[in-house]
Amino acid sequence: MPEGFPAVAGVRPVRSSALRLPPPVVSAMRERLPEVAERVIDSVMREVPSYSEPFRGRMGRNIEVAVTMTLGGFLDLASSAEGVGFGARVGTVFEAAHSLGRGEARSGRSMDALVSAYRVGARVAWHDLSAIAVEAGLPASEVAKFAELVFDFIDQLSAVSVSGHAEESTTTGRMRQRRREQLAASLLAGATSERLLELAERADWVPPQTLTAVVLPVAAVGDVAARLDPATLRAGESPPGLEDRDHLTVLLVPDQGGSGRAVLRRALGSHRAVIGPVRPWEAARASYERALRVSLLEPEPADSPIDADDHLAELVLTADPEALADLRSRVLAPLADLRPAAREKLAETLRAWLLHQGRREDVAAALFVHPQTVRYRMGQLRELYGERLEDPALVRDLVVALAVSR
CATH class of the missing domain: 1.10.10 (Arc Repressor Mutant, subunit A)
Structure with a gap:
């Protein structure tokens, strides 16, 4: 990997073209980088709606500087000898691309808009820079090699951004999952409303109106969770009351009252599970305790979900x-x-x-x-x-x- 590149898995050295731009051609391009950067930004704003607002105002000026720096890094690359380190600016450009991908993930956006922006930027930059290069004396026979260098550079920027997006998504996903497990544990422990709201905010979880507890085998969680609301919470290891039954765990499913209860039963399929009653989300512990009591009445339930609401009389009779x-x-x-x-x-x-x-x-x-x-x-x-x-x-x-x- 050339000197100055960030250590990003899967990124190969950028220098795939044997072309080395002559100094007069590079000088002509550098003089007109600001106008090329401006045209790139205008085109991205026009063709990629997601970036129309972020590119305006003070932020737009910062982006213009970043685009100009990126184009400058490209010229450093294009004017260097093959196999030689490309300098600090190229490394900085790639580090910025990596951070840009991470930023998109933190904002909850996919890579679609950014990849589109790269594609538009490559087209405009190629159009303008190749015209400048020909005016400055670049032989027509070298234009194809120049195109290869431009699009290869953009492909590499895109790859680095995708890598940053994937890394941040993985990190954020793990952190969010840990925080949601902590929230589930606090709900099952009956924490105060203030504490629950604090944990919900940290977990990026919007509280629903109600929660329904489901006690089910750990082995069934993956299959069942895929059919439920993504906001469903899963308890971590050893939920209270299940310490000696480590093959079981708890899901807290949002808003499953009314017809939603039938949907929940279908999602559980033939898995052994006990469904608790619907309760206000902050009172999820009560739903869990009811489901847990029914699961103790039926330590080995049949191969179909059991609804705790169907066992109310038995629960009352066995309360003491x-x-x-x-x-x-x-x-x-x-x-x-x-x-x-x-x-x-x-x-x-x-x-x-x-x-x-x-x-x-x-x-x-x-x-x-x-x-x-x-x-x-x-x-x-x-x-x-x-x-x-x-x-x-x-x-x-x-x-x-x-x-x-x-």
């Missing part, structure tokens, strides 16, 4: 396992002296009877027994409970105690 166990023991006390098998059959029959509101045929179907068997068992239960089976308070407690099948 000890209280539920005590209630169950109390309301089933009349069965305590029976043999375990008989006790279990009567408890199962009583549960079905309550849930099916005493419809004997439905109870029999649920239990896979004959309706006469249901009648016999209910006779036993009435003997054990007596008139208490008509007490609304006991009926309520029995429904709660027996609602969750054991």
